[in-house]
Amino acid sequence: xxxxxxxxxxxxxxxxxxxxxxxxxxxxxxxxxxxxxxxxxxxxxxxxxxxxxxxxxxxxxxxxxxxxxxxxxxxxxxxxxxxxxxxxxxxxxxxxxxxxxxxxxxxxxxxxxxxxxxxxxxxxxxxxxxxxxxxxxxxxxxxxxxxxxxxxxxxxxxxxxxxxxxxxxxxxxxxxxxxxxxxxxxxxxxxxxxxxxxxxxxxxxxxxxxxxxxxxxxxxxxxxxxxxxxxxxxxxxxxxxxxxxxxxxxxxxxxxxxxxxxxxxxxxxxxxxxxxxxxxxxxxxxxxxxxxxxxxxxxxxxxxxxxxxxxxxxxxxxxxxxxxxxxxxxxxxxxxxxxxxxxxxxxxxxxxxxxxx
Numbered sequence: 001x002x003x004x005x006x007x008x009x010x011x012x013x014x015x016x017x018x019x020x021x022x023x024x025x026x027x028x029x030x031x032x033x034x035x036x037x038x039x040x041x042x043x044x045x046x047x048x049x050x051x052x053x054x055x056x057x058x059x060x061x062x063x064x065x066x067x068x069x070x071x072x073x074x075x076x077x078x079x080x081x082x083x084x085x086x087x088x089x090x091x092x093x094x095x096x097x098x099x100x101x102x103x104x105x106x107x108x109x110x111x112x113x114x115x116x117x118x119x120x121x122x123x124x125x126x127x128x129x130x131x132x133x134x135x136x137x138x139x140x141x142x143x144x145x146x147x148x149x150x151x152x153x154x155x156x157x158x159x160x161x162x163x164x165x166x167x168x169x170x171x172x173x174x175x176x177x178x179x180x181x182x183x184x185x186x187x188x189x190x191x192x193x194x195x196x197x198x199x200x201x202x203x204x205x206x207x208x209x210x211x212x213x214x215x216x217x218x219x220x221x222x223x224x225x226x227x228x229x230x231x232x233x234x235x236x237x238x239x240x241x242x243x244x245x246x247x248x249x250x251x252x253x254x255x256x257x258x259x260x261x262x263x264x265x266x267x268x269x270x271x272x273x274x275x276x277x278x279x280x281x282x283x284x285x286x287x288x289x290x291x292x293x294x295x296x297x298x299x300x301x302x303x304x305x306x307x308x309x310x311x312x313x314x315x316x317x318x319x320x321x322x323x324x325x326x327x328x329x330x331x332x333x334x335x336x337x338x339x340x341x342x343x344x345x346x347x348x349x350x351x352x353x354x355x356x357x
Contacts, residue, residue, distance in 0.1 A: 002093065003056070005100065006049040013042040033210065037108055045099050052092045059085040101351045106207035107173025111166040112149075112275045113205050115159065118181070120199025123188040125154025128201040130332055131182060132162050135175070137334025144168030148258045149268045156189075163272060165208065172207040177343040179205045180304045186311030196312060200305075208271060209278035216274060222246040225262065245269045252276045321346045 016039050019025050025032050062085055065078035115131050117124035139146050144166050151162040166175060183200045191197060225240040242257030243265040254273035256265040308317045314328040316339070323342050325331065331339070 002096065003053070006045070006052070006096070009042060009100075010046050010049060013039070013046045016042060034105075037105055040108065041103060045096070048092065048096050048099060052089070052096060055085055055089050055092060059089055098348050101348060104173065107176075108170055109172045109207040109210075110168065111172040111175050111205050112163070112208050112272060113166060113175065113178075113203065114161070114163045116161045116202050116204075117154065117159065118200035118202055120184075120188075120197065122154055122156040122158075123184075123191075123197060124199040124201055125158035125160050126156065126189060127158065127182075127184045127199050128160070128162065129154065129158025131201055131203065132159060132164070134332050134334050134336065135166070135178070138336050139166055139168070139171075141334060141337075142168065142171075142174065144171050144174075147268070149256045149272055150254075150258065165268070165271070172205065174340060175205050176207075177340055177347075178203050178306075180306035182307050182309065183305055184309045184311070186309075206275050206279050209275045211274070214274045214278045216247065216270075216277070220248050221270075221273075222248060223266070226257075241265055243269045245273050247273055247277060250277060250280075318343065 016035055020032070020035055020039060025035060059082070062078050062082040066075055066082055069075040069078060113135065115128045115135075117128040120127070136146055145168060147165040147167065149163040149165060152160040154160050166172075181200055181202050183198060185196055185198050187194055188197050188199070222245070224244040224246070226242045226244065227240060241260055241262045242255065243262060244253065244255035245266075246253050252273060254269045254276060256269040256272070259265045259268065306318065306320055308315075308319070309328060309332065310317070311328060314326050315324060316326075316328055316331050317324045318339060321342060323339065325339065327335065
């Protein structure tokens, strides 16, 4: 049964491979982009299929040797090989079962992240800044590239809001579990009495929409230019390089002031605008998934509390899967891989049980 499924996937992989070199497909960029994503995901499964088929062939040969070999030494060697191959085949079967779960096609995309300070005043802004630094450090370790799009600094540091792109293969699929409310419990830097306070920040992670996902006509956009604020040297407050875009049909707004070039700011703002328009439809799908899976927090419910950072006890708790870790300092310094892997495993287990994407 498993081999039949894998054979069908190999045929599909071969079809996709041929289609990608077809002139008709190459002239249809939206279809080409989709087929290219399919090709990448199918290639991983086909590679495991070839490995599995080779193990199963060796397994059949080893069983045959054990059943007919009269030489005790050879038969014992075949038995050892048989045991080893059975372990390998079972491990591969489990791995392939997870790979066969239909993946979210958005997972391979770049991500756009927004961090906003919530309740807690200046302390919330400082916490938002620490979360940004945490994702920056983690992304650096993964080989992802972060590009700041827009920000509003807190009065005592950190950010009231920061929006940034995370570019890299699988950036969205890796970071999507971070969407939701993050709560910190600690003695604030602004507190002189030494009392533990609770502050919060919200994180939103979205797959970056490309021009093939959302079509925006030029006459649907109003462009406003203004002077940049914050760090940036002599050009700050002197040149109209910052760009604010408004999508007239929906009223959705995006802006960028991070670059000195108006053209670059326009491109970044347009990317965010496209993603925010795409978010409306995407959220509907996420809402349906969130109803089924505790690991998938809907991006539509930005206030849903997903994680608590308790400084006095050096404890981080993810409330979706009930996982508690006691390495807060390393965690806040970007060592969040173990938590993300645990969330991925929990989600895959649920999807495998349900048999649906």
